[in-house]
Amino acid sequence: METARSGDLLPTYSAxxxxxxxxxxxRIGRGGMGLVFRGHDEYLGRDVAIKVFGGGNDEHVETYRAELRMLASLNHHGVVSIIDAGVDTSSPDDPRPFLVMQLVRGTTVRERVAERPISPREIGEIGYEVAEALEYIHAQNVIHRDITxxxxxxVNYGTEHSRERAMLTDFGLAVEAADAGFQSENISGTAPYLSPEQVRNEPLATASDIYSLGLVLLECFTRAMAFPGAPLPSAMARLLSGPDMPAEVVPEPWRSLLQRMTAAEPERRPTAAELGTELRSMLRDIRTPSKSPRGRR
Incomplete structure (x- = not known):
């Protein structure tokens, strides 16, 4: 199988x-450990997303199989659905595991932040819906590890009374967490959004995802990465200090919440369930203009 390489501007795909x-x-994107392609389900006549992982030996492929079975068990409206999975062995010396996923048409938070300022209400709704999805996956003993x-x-469904919804994508780095936590041989994740324990390559708990989500929501307010720069300096910076939260940009009570979400000590961070409850309360306190198309939660 030929896949687009990282330097390709106009990648081709033959499989x-x-x-x-x-x-x-x-090719429509790049996720943790693989490339994502728009594909077509010839049987049902629908478009899908196909994530192709890097090649590996038989041991790597068997590890992927175990993880893919775990991910396929997830079923939540805030999580992009996994439809199918397999291993392409058309090149016997280079087996490529792949995921077939629901193709979601919408705008990423990164694109939205670059496009325009985001209101506190919108940020709260994004945070609430991701917290709801995290509460579910954490209850399944899964850590996402790459919240960015x-x-x-x-996603905007385009109907008169619907509002935009946030969905969590790319579970390519997700792991099943044992009671004592998970530790990998290598640091995995996207450098600007790693939790301190990820940087130290310590055993992980679900609180790691809360830290990363805190950095994402902070970026929605500031429209800038909290820890920019090259991967290594960016990752190490959070071991020296917490993210900057200027009061004139991040108002209360959001500032206090984000400080707790990005606390250096995992035990000080709220759980996904606690976060969802707090965000729901904060959203109710925001007065909605009478002509707002988003309506009340």
Missing amino acids: PLLLDRYRPLA PSNIMI
């Missing part, structure tokens, strides 16, 4: 029909 059903088409503005999709 057999995966599982005799899914045809990869154009690019991995949260804002």
